[in-house]
Amino acid sequence: MSVGHVSRAFEAAGIPTVIVMSNVFRGRVLAMKPARVLFTRHIMGRPLGAPFDVERQAHVLRESLRLLESATEPQTALLLPDAYRTAPR
Amino acid sequence: MPGETFKEYVDSLSYGSRTDLLFKFLKNLPEEAAERFLQSLLRELGEVVDTGDLSSLFDLIYEAQLAGYSPPDEETRWKYEDAPFAPLKKPLSEMRVGLLTSSGHYVLGQPHAPPELAEYSQEEGTRHIGEYGRAKPFLSAVPVDTPQERIGVHQPGYDIRAALKDRETVMxxxxxxxxxxxxxxxxxxxxxxxxxxxxxxxxxxxxxxxxWAEKAKTEGWEAAVLVPV
Structure with missing residues (x-):
């Protein structure tokens, strides 16, 4: 849960953060009380999406930035509904 | 192997003789759940042969990983009572935003790990994870104009295949x-x-x-996107 620790240090230093991660680690990171976290229904090691799935990667990042900007209180978490997929051909 | 139990087989996938970082979570499941997963995996593969539809296979792996990485509350090591929160001071459209990941990406030819770990390949690293767990964290700088072909990945904590094919999956x-x-x-x-x-x-x-937070501030970061694997 390294990034959870980094997030806490950044927030304490006054830098707002959003964590973008697979929902499979949900329990571990929520126990660390993160400021803002966007979860994806993606397989471990592919939090933004599959290789070359530019559309999904952009969507995840855009939603993460939206969460970063809109959250008004700590422990704001959002799970995107989209299931993992390979890049559309 | 002759005489090997199912439990020993499953355990060998997690930093053992059959290390597979995508499926190492099976070690965390009750034996019956691991058995059900493998049986379901074979069934779904049988379906894919006919339909080419991978969605059920992906769902199966995702749900099993979710179960495998959801520790009972009492086993969650890192728990905090406080929740540090830095509010945004202005719109993101006016802010400098940085990116930091735990994916182990680095620029080829540059130092990418503490000296005592730097000579390990990814595979060798999986045989020395105790050393990683004790090592001082090492931060690699990746200029954002670095082309994909000049970026490597070293991180024996996860399956790096997607990150090697396309850094954008995690960085x-x-x-x-x-x-x-x-x-x-x-x-x-x-x-x-x-x-x-x-x-x-x-x-x-x-x-x-x-x-690292102080370093980010000196580089003018006003917000950060953080990505674990």
């Missing part, structure tokens, strides 16, 4: 650049960072993460 440098171009963020900080997430959490918490 979205190009996607962040697109957000800058679209005006969603004011500016993408010119140097992104990555570290080997499998590292000493004590050292990270007490020394390195606070130092």
């Amino acid at each position: 979205p440098i190009d996607r962040m650049g697109e957000m800058e171009a679209a005006g969603v963020i004011g500016e993408f900080a010119r140097t992104a960072y990555s570290f080997i997430g499998l590292t000493s959490q004590i050292r990270l918490t007490k020394e390195d993460a606070p130092a």
Whole structure:
């Protein structure tokens, strides 16, 4: 849960953060009380999406930035509904 | 192997004789659940042969990983009562935003790990994870104009195959650049960072993460996107 620790240090230093991660680690990171976290229904090691799935990667990042900007209180978490997929051909 | 139990087989997938970092979570499941998963995996593969539809297979792996990485509350090591929260002071479209990941990306030819771990290949690293767990965290700088072919990955904590094929799966440098171009963020900080997430959490918490936050501030970061694997 390294990034959870980094997030806490950044927030304490006054830098707002959003964590973008697979929902499979949900329990571990929520126990660390993160400021803002966007979860994806993606397989471990592919939090933004599959290789070359530019559309999904952009969507995840855009939603993460939206969460970063809109959250008004700590422990704001959002799970995107989209299931993992390979890049559309 | 002759005489090997199912439990021993499953355990060997997690930093054992059959290490498979995508499926190492099976070691965390009750034996019956691991058995059900493998049986379901074979069934879904049989379906894919006929339909080519991978969605059920992906769902099966995702749900099993979710179960495998959901520890009972009493086994959750890192729990905190406080929740540090820095509010945004202005719109993101006016802010410099940085990117930091624990994916172990680095620029080829540059130092990418503590000296005592630097000679290990990814595969060798999986045989020395105890050393990683004790090591001082190591932060790699990745200029955001670095082409994909000049970026490597070293992180024995996870299955790096997707990250090697396309860094954007976990280190979205190009996607962040697109957000800058679209005006969603004011500016993408010119140097992104990555570290080997499998590292000493004590050292990270007490020394390195606070130092990295100060470094980010000196580089003008006003917000950060953080990506674990």
